[in-house]
Amino acid sequence: MSICNDAPILSLSGITKRFAGVTANKAVDFNLHRGEIVGLLGENGAGKTTLMNVVFGLYRPDEGAIRISGEPASIGNTADAIALGIGMVHQHSHAVGRHTVLENLMAGLPGRYGLLDRRSALKRLSEIGDAYGLRLDPDRLVGSLAVGERQRLDIIRALLRQARVLILDEPTSVLTPQETEGLFAALRALKADKVGIVFISHKLNEVRAITDRVVVMRRGEVVAAVANDGKLTNLDLASLMCGHEPERVVREPREQGETRLSIRKLRLDKPKLEKQAGAPIDLDIHAGEIVGIAGVSGNGQVRFAETVGGVETIAEGEIRLNGKPIGNPSPRRMQAEGLAYIPEDRIGAGLVGALPVEENLVLSRFTEAPFARHGWLDWRAIKDFATRQIAAYDVRPPDPQALVGLLSGGNQQKAIVARELAFSPRILVIAQPTRGLDVTAIAFVHRALMNLRDQGCAIMLISDDLDELFQLSDRIAVMYESEIVCDVPIEEATIATIGLAMNGGTKTRGASA
């Protein structure tokens, strides 16, 4: 490497990005050199994607500076980023489904004499195919492409624009092992061509296989940067990602209660395009037990939670609550059996932002006594209830009239918890309970869950946060490709085994029930 080329091709210093009250990136420094593949590792919500969206001009940083090959760069939008030689491949393909591959490739290119330049786009397409083994039929509709092919399209699109920096956001999360091998071959060829590559992932094996260096982010900050010298192990990376091997809460052994939630041979009702899970889901949750569901996001957890919550229909199999089979699940039906459901998408599915706290506190029960009689709302009962719950769960501001959308994430979550726990549920399904919350709010939610468990509630806890799962769960199950691949008591679980199972490594079934 010559001296004049020593400046990193991409250099970030002190990047800070805030979203309505949440700091997604805190003074992040990051460097990428020519011909280098850097793994950007971290759990969901660690700020990896936000950081790269800043580089690609989708978000504007609140603070910090970006340099390209040592030159200060001003990236106001994606066109600026592309002109500077930056290309980004998003986790979910950003392509126009009803246009052809070629149209998608040509969109945003200047053309020739004011006309679309099909010929040179085709020529570049075949050159890229020859050089990196990335080939696509230019006339196919993008909507008919498989996910792996759509990703290839995005990579080709970036290369067609002479990208020297290529950002790949979770590129393998949607690929088969064979497709992943093909991708890696292309990345190695690009690396040989001195392209700098950022590889965002939480798949440890892949990060070890392809990268030269690994940068680890947690809660918006860079916590470690290590060279991938061949001696890194998955365990090293996992502990960097999640912190140290989590402390175990010493809990009194409890007698196992009766089975409250029983799932038999359940297949989730999925959109046609997605691939079906291998084995159906079997899972039992007993009174006084927290079963943690671990998994890399996008492996069917959201749909699983929605199905058990009664929002989605069942394709196959059966859900039993308190021993009773629920033939035709609906949210009301589940609620009648004492099941409470707290979805992961707080403001999208759990709350109505434009309505006040008091109305949100009765969102799932306002048509029934004591809040309503014969279609008439009993505002006094609602207000009394709201005031009580706001006080009990310390929702701030303590104003039943405050619009929920203006509350902080922590207080929004407290409001949902206050609503769903108010009627002492027998079963609780809760997804990502602490995502995006600050430390005090997290502690509050954790305490509430532990109390509920001690009162004998059966809890299904879906989380991306391994710390949280290890702290709270009595048993941990892992969901991988809409399938439960591992189900072990907490005493037998280690970060390493669970992490491996999350990546489809092993199938372990411990003594469950």
Added chain:
Amino acid sequence: MNIFDIVMDIGFFAAAVRLAVPLLLGTLSELTAERSGVLNLGIEGMMLSGALAGFGTASATGSLWLGVTAAIGVGMLVGALMALLVVTLRLDQTVTGLGVSLMATGLVFYSYRLGFGESSTPPAITPFSTIPLPFLSDIPVIGPVFFNQYALTYLAYLLVPALAFFLYRTPAGLALRSVGENPQAAAAAGIDPIRVRFLALIAAGGLAGLAGAYLNLAAFGSFTFGIIAGRGWICLALVVLGRWNPIACAGAAFLFGAVDALQLRLQASGAVDLPYQLFLALPYAATLVAMILNASRAVGPTALMQPYDAEQR
């Protein structure tokens, strides 16, 4: 006189083309806006603004072409206003479009009264005369119907392939279609969706203004309050019927020009005992049926009516 006699008359077809042209221009306008992802309910107001601007300028200066230019310019201004509201400020497209139409209508009527007063005979200008195209107008049947028309009509003919060419053969057209389908994808490809939609609405305004100007500078020669009379709304329907394709939209426009001409003749002849109003309802009814048939397949631009916010998470 029966329907058969009416329809077999060449004059009828020429009239059908005359009445189709404003619909054609308006449909191209609406198509441009919708392909960028904006439902333009302001089109009725844009056409009316163009009509008055064209008429006022022409009667003040005596130049019909200056009138045409003014109509396009004023239409573009209204288009820019609409863009400011729904693209930049991300106001709701439905209510805002209605608001723009209501406001433009009020302002146009007001300005007309200010400029021309309340005379019993509406002021008139000498409109464009028809220009038979050499050779083409000599073709039997087709010639007198299509090629003995106004210059603006020929311009409208040309605009159909021109818009199709623009949409499918130029980078800017591809950018416009991409933004209407998936603004996030367009942004990922380096296109600024805000800019594209802004420009699309300005262009749509210009085309709508031209449609308005055609009505009084070519077809009627005077301005009346009912000059647009819902033609803008018909254009919304024609875009659905033409399935967002310029060529098919042009076909739909000609079809309903013919329906319009037919009902006028029926009305004038008075002999046929047919409720001609039902013919007027046809485009709307056909659109409703088309929407029902299209319902299972997504036909319109995917991102129609979705505001674009770059920092949406």
Added chain:
Amino acid sequence: MRLIAKQHQTSRRRDAMMPVLAVAASLAICGVLILIAGANPFTAFGIMVSAAFGGKLALTETLARAAPLMLSGLAALVALRTRFWNIGGEGQIIVGAMAAAWIGALPQLPTHLLIPMMLIGAALAGAALAAVPATLKTRLGVDEVVSTLMLNFIVMYVMMALLSGIWKNPVTGWTNSPDILPAAEFPVFWNGTRLHLGVLVAFLAVGVIGILMKYTTLGLSMKIVGENAKAARHAGLSVARVTLLAAMLSGALAGLAGAGEVGGIQFQVIASISSGYGYAGIVVAMLARLSAAGIIPAALFLAAVTTGADEMSRQTGVPFFIADAMQGICLIAVLVAMTLSRYQIRFRPTSDSKASP
């Protein structure tokens, strides 16, 4: 230029001030227009106020004009609250009017039942018409903006065909529907004015809708579906059912507006029976910030502008169309004001990364 969501809580009082600010801005713009017309805006507005509110006749006439605006505004409110973009108010008013005119001219009905039947029939007709686009939306996913607009024109031309067809007066050739029976004419509360039963119906409807939105589970369901359909589904509400109910309620209110015009003002269907009340209803609803109580001042304001503009135009020569302009400007102004209260506008900053070396 970009919009940034405000992070602090907006004060309710400021929120409530927005329509007032919007009206003030609209008045200022119209003042300039009047100035252009060569009149003194203050004199002109003065004439408008006294023509709209000064004296028994003026006041009652404004109230009579406000009645259809109130009902149409309520129709828009109910629909917009549920995010059902019903811009078919115009068509629903027309079918309501036609139903009322048809029932009101039925000699075989007992006379004391005529008026209640007219009101019920008009409401049902409006509800039935609105149920069409609502069902198309919930069952097939057909967008209601275009479908309701299309239905307006279909209904309008069907009415025109009836007026010049079976309803045409065979003697005079006038294209009006036959007069309703004298017993079907709405009673007037104050002799010599047009303060008819329809005005009372409009005020009652404001109360009923206000109570419905605030005190019933249906009202709260509508708000929840409108604000966040996904959360509504998670809370176990049937989005399709609530949408259909809201659309039908909206149509029924618009239908009542049509009945009022037939029973209290025209006593028959004429071609211009609605003349834009359906669209004006959306202006009223937005000016009222989608609150039932706000409907009354908003409708009175727009009605006063119309009645006032008539007289003002006669006295000063300023074109009457200032009233139409006012309506459109108000709608735009209130939309902008409500958005600005929720966002702050930031002009594109020179990039931060450039500023720091």
